[in-house]
Amino acid sequence: MVALSLTILTCFKVAFVFSSGFNKEYIDYILKNPWQRNEKITTQSSDGMKNSFNCNISPISKQRPTSVHALRPQDIEVIAALGDSLTAANGAKATNILGLIEECRGVSWSMGSENPDIRKSITLPNILKKFNPNLYGASTGSGSYTSNKAGFNMGQPGKTSNAMMSQAKELILKMKATPEINFNEAWKLVTIFVGGNDLCLACENTKLTAENYLNKIRKVLDHLKLNLPKTLVNLVVSLDVTVIDDLSGTTCRNMQK
DSSP states (O other), X not given: OOOEEEEEEOTXXXXXXXXXXXXXXXXXXXXXXXXXXXXXXXXXXXXXXXXXXXXXXXXXXXXXXXXGGGOOGGGEEEEEEEESHHHHTBTTTOSSGGGGGSBOGXXXXXXXXXXXXXXXXXXXXXXXXXXXXXXXXXXOSSOOTTSTTOTTBOOOTTOOGGGHHHHHHHHHHHHHTOTTSOTTTSEEEEEEEOOHHHHHHTTTOTTOOHHHHHHHHHHHHHHHHHHSSSEEEEEEOOOOGGGGGGOOSHHHHHHHO
């Protein structure tokens, strides 16, 4: 049975939804106001998050759920991602401008797990490993999407929505060729996070319109639905790129050119 659930999520929202800490009204408010600062939205310091993990952890289901609506975090066995440099984690460990070239996949927010200790590295795989320590597909170390350490992190620097279909197809082929997972039966979480480059290049490329972006993403979702069984898709909203104009300093300005 193929089950595909489309969710519009901000970073780590998947963990919030799985837990009972946030009610529907709160989630709806965030989705309607993704970039607006408001007193209704409260944040917890990173130190607080690192020192506490209060979600209830239940045993892994004896039988795999047959519907995404019955899926729990401990039922997710495989993690993967499509995207651009934010998924590849370019420059995540950089101490100078040259460090921006390095793809630090092991610390990617959506795919990194080179340090599985959530107190030192808060990433989506590390959160899910609290529920299922056998989660497969997370990235470690640095390298391109074809490296042995990349896992199922297909993100590539500079890519736009135009590249998501090819990434999806490569991901499916890679999963099928991986004997460590049960392709047809294992539940998979696939994060799609792309759009920043579409927005930044829109003035130069007239094909990078909102309509074309939506069409590209819809086609990718349809392809995953037809070809990747038992999959929960985590579709993350694009970043608000207007803040780039607020960056100051010679280095920042030159990097934007």
